[in-house]
Amino acid sequence: MKKQYGFTLLELAVVLAILALMAIASTPKYIEEIQERRAAIAIQETQMILDAARVYRVKNSGVWPGAAAGNCLSAISVMKEMSPPLLLGDLQTNKFGNSVATSCTADTFSIDQAIVKDWDGYVMNGLPATTLVSASTYRIRTTIGSPGSEPALYNKLSRNAEANAELNRMRTNLLMSNFNITEINNLSAVAIDATGAVTAQSVTARADASVGGSLWVTGNQSVNGSSQVTGNELISGSSQIGGNQAVYGDSQVSGTHTVLGSSKVSGDQLVGGELQLGKVVSSGAACKTPGALARLSSGSPMYCMNGAWTAMGGISEPTRVSGNALGAWKLCTLNYGSGNSKSLTYSNGQWYYSGSGTQVVYCYQ
Structure with a gap:
């Protein structure tokens, strides 16, 4: 009689039944593990969007991402398109396959998303300030307010160039307690009030310049407005005044001195080189200021006397x-x-x- 090897049909049926029972028992646990992973990722991605929104608001003077287009509906796209981007990846759909929507008010930023049955509570417990918006669709909403550090950040003065220029701009007086400000390249000011000496290689004033003491300029001086010096004026370079000039002490300019308006010196004026008269008049022509000086086109000096231009040291033509x-x-x-x-x-x-x-x-x- 031959020996038989293997399983009988009855034995095989029993084994398959046991395997089926094991699969039925283990499948829910596998599904639960998958859903748990999805929920954990949904929590992390939601927190990423909220953190990025806070950073965006700090960098943009208290404005939420997408607020310019209205209600922050495009917040995720706006933060992804920044350079460098604040967000990466597909965050507009969560791991449960549902869309992620953003919205905002002046002081709050919200994220709405639908989860799945039995897992909306799990995600809500992982996200602070989250509420159930729709029980039938398992839709939840997470809301944050403006960052608590925002007022302090607005009041700080950044030492680096910022995209938000307000972070580099003073809105009040700068008090230095008698300390120095050094390493300045260009100084642009409406008015400068110096109680001590002012030393500069080149000084340009686009408005009026008024100095209560003495003025020493080692380079060139250029004033588009008027210049008034109550003390002495010493300029080692050239001087150009676009308006009027008044010096109540001594004035010494080593280079060229140009005044486009009038120049008034209460003391003595010493000219070491040539004194050139630019005004050209005709002999006998009317004049207004007695003692004023001018010249003929030929170069002969003239002065104003009795209301007419007269030759100096003789008679006119x-x-x-x-x-x-x-x-x-x-x-x-x-x-x-x-x-x-x-x-x-x-x-x-x-x-x-x-x-x-x-x-x-x-x-x-």
């Missing part, structure tokens, strides 16, 4: 005049033309002409 009362001149000459009985007379500082025929009279200042 001849001016032909007509009429009977010729005015106040130094000298008048009569050149005979046609006709007779012509004469010139001088009385009380005035010249007079009388006669008939052609009048040819030249007068000089």
Whole structure:
């Protein structure tokens, strides 16, 4: 009789039944482990979005991500598109396959997402400030407020260049307790009030400059407005004043001194080089300021006397005049033309002409 090897059908059926019972018992646990992993990741990703929203608000003057477009609906996309990005990966859908929605008010930021049955409570317990919005759809909402450190961050002055310029801007007076400020490249100010000495290689004032003491400039000086110095002024370079200049002490400029307005010096003024007169006038032309200096186009100096430009150190060039009362001149000459009985007379500082025929009279200042 031959021996039989293997299992009988009855034995095999028993084994399969046992395996089926084991599979039925273990499947729920496997599913539970998968759901637990999904819930843990959902908690972590939600916390990532909230942390990134806080960072964004700090960097952007208290504005939530996506608030500019309205209600922060695009917050996740906005933070992913930053450079460098605050978020990476697909965070707009959670691990349960449901969408993640963001919203905000002026002071709060919220995340809404649907979980699955029996696991909404698990996720809610892992996220602070989370509430159940819809029990039928297992939808939960996590909400945070503005960061508690936000007021302190707004009041700090950053030592580095920030994207938010307000973090580098003073909104009050800077008190240094008599300490120094050094390593300044360019200084731009509306007004500078210095009680002591001011030393600079180059000084440019786009408005008025007023110095209560002495002014020493080792380089060039350029003032677009007016300049007023109540003490002495010493400039080793060039000086250019766009408006008026008033110096109540001594003024010494080693280079070129240019004043586009008027210059007033109460003390003595010493010119070591040439004094050039830029105003060109005509001899005998009217003038307003007695003693004012100018020159002819030929270069001869002129001064204002008796309301007319007059040559210095002599008489002016001849001016032909007509009429009977010729005015106040130094000298008048009569050149005979046609006709007779012509004469010139001088009385009380005035010249007079009388006669008939052609009048040819030249007068000089």
